Amino acid sequence: MTRQFTVKVPGTSANIGPGFDVVGLSLSLHLTLTVTVPAASEQPYLAPVITYSGEGADEVPLDAYKNLTTRVALYVLRCNGIRFFPPGLKLHAHNEIPFGRGLGSSGAAVIAGVILGNELGQFNLTKERLLDFALMVERHPDNVTAALIGGFVGSYLRELDEADTEAASVPLSEVLPEYPPDAGEDWGLNPPPPPAGIGHYVRFGWSEPIKAIAIIPRFELSTAKAREVLPSMYTRKDLVFNLQRLAVLTTALAQNPPDPDLIYEAMKDRVHQPYRKTLIPGLPEVTSCITPTTHPGLLGICLSGAGPTILALATTNFEKIAEDARKIFRAQGIEVDWKVLTIAEGSQVNNS
Ligand SMILES: Nc1ncnc2c1ncn2[C@@H]1O[C@H](COP(=O)(O)OP(=O)(O)OP(=O)(O)O)[C@@H](O)[C@H]1O
Ligand SMILES: N[C@@H](CCO)C(=O)O
Structure with missing residues (x-):
């Protein structure tokens, strides 16, 4: 059966003056994904189709292996044992958050990606685990935490032990490789999963x-x-x-x-x-x-x-x-x- 769902993620303002890399505030500008997953197909590989409207439409890549949101979703899928997008996946993104202006466009794209991966794989990951994935991509917690949790939020990154520090220091190109899009090619090893419990947060009034x-x-x-x-x-x-x-x-x-x-x-x-x-x-x-x-x-x-x-x-x-x-x-x-x-x-x- 075809499955449809939407993912709605707010933009954010980080720092609020003195809280550099610590506090974030979610704002009423949204990135909304409308996702259609077709019923299981005989065809093992059918590339995702992305359409996009709103802010950034003239610059955002529509190739699922280059687009930030879908690359993050694939990272979550592959860390949890699913190597490919569901065949024939369709995704429309409507974005109200302007790019590169300090309103958390990249944080929203990353959070949309971790939620998308979690929904596609039906992994039921907790918010804390979704945040771990997001922090492997956007390495300061203020925007992504506020985008995920909502409201006025403070966060810190746990001090990691040596093994976890190594796991979390993987270059972004390894966490988000631009996978070759054709079936049958070498898709390489699955990426390293994030250490558990990297980010911790509290919501203020x-x-x-x-x-x-x-x-x-x-x-x-x-x-x-x-x-x-x-x-x-x-x-x-x-x-x-x-x-x-x-x-x-x-x-x-x-x-x-x-x-x-x-x-x-x-x-x-x-x-x-x-x-x-x-x-x-x-x-x-x-x-x-x-x-x-x-x-x-x-x-x-x-x-x-x-x-x-x-x-x-x-x-x-x-x-x-x-x-x-x-x-x-x-x-x-x-x-x-x-x-x-x-x-x-x-x-x-x-x-x-
Ligand atoms: N909806 C999106 N889909 C895909 N890529 C996006 C999306 N939104 C943002 N990006 C990527 O993130 C880049 C902007 O990120 P950057 O961190 O420089 O700014 P910002 O997140 O808007 O600002 P700030 O982090 O200060 O709030 C864009 O140029 C684009 O590459
Ligand atoms: N705390 C971050 C927010 C931007 O993503 C900074 O000011 O660089």
Whole structure:
């Protein structure tokens, strides 16, 4: 019998100022897969057919052995003893998350892939195990954990013993090889499965009136490039600056009514934003000129993930905040789009 299901994964904003590689927030922009698995066929190999609409449609590969989501799904299948996609698999992806803007597009694609693999193989893997697979691909936990669990989430990676460190240090090309697409060719060894229990997380509270304004510059900045500019060492002063703010922020964003004075200061950062300003003209001005005093309703403002999107948390006055940010970017020659987003639930699978 033909089987159909959908996988819906939210975009995310990571860091929220001081929580570099630690906290993430799921947002109401989604990547949705509609999957059709035909009844068992006589034909042992029939390549998957991918169609795609929305953000990234002009650049995303439609070859299942090159597309990030389907490569991750195949990784999950092969680690669990299934070597091929089901013959004749059809998949439509509709994506609302812009690529390379700091809104977790790659994290959503990876989570969609681990869930797809789990559903195709009917493995019933736990959320924790799905996260292990995702962390072998996207190696910082903030986006993928928030995309899987939903809400405002904090996470850490367990310190691995020597054997697990080795297993988790496999190059991405081995975890996600671009398999030869023709049956009968050498498909190589199955990839190494992830160590168990790599990522651990907790969901914080979220104050219902807080909305997220995403101010999205019209240029892409890859996460890899935005990580290259970061130093490998920090002063104790800068570390303590961030730790103090993050500790306050995780509770302050759950309080009702939220306190702008507490939150604005708690969303400042000295670990990644100061170094990324060279890649995002206008970043220091936007984060310093738009304040709860100049823009009542604003709670805090920061870089979203690796950027270039700016995330403003606010309870009212959304248009004024966004339009004033637009003016600051325009003075730097950068055009933006903006959206008011709510906090989304975690990834969902629906069988039809
Ligand atoms: N739906 C998708 N399907 C396939 N590949 C995708 C999809 N979404 C993103 N990607 C891949 O991920 C790349 C963007 O990832 P990158 O980590 O640079 O940015 P981001 O995830 O949007 O931002 P951030 O990690 O800062 O939130 C795209 O260029 C594309 O190669
Ligand atoms: N914590 C990550 C998020 C982007 O994926 C970073 O800022 O590089």
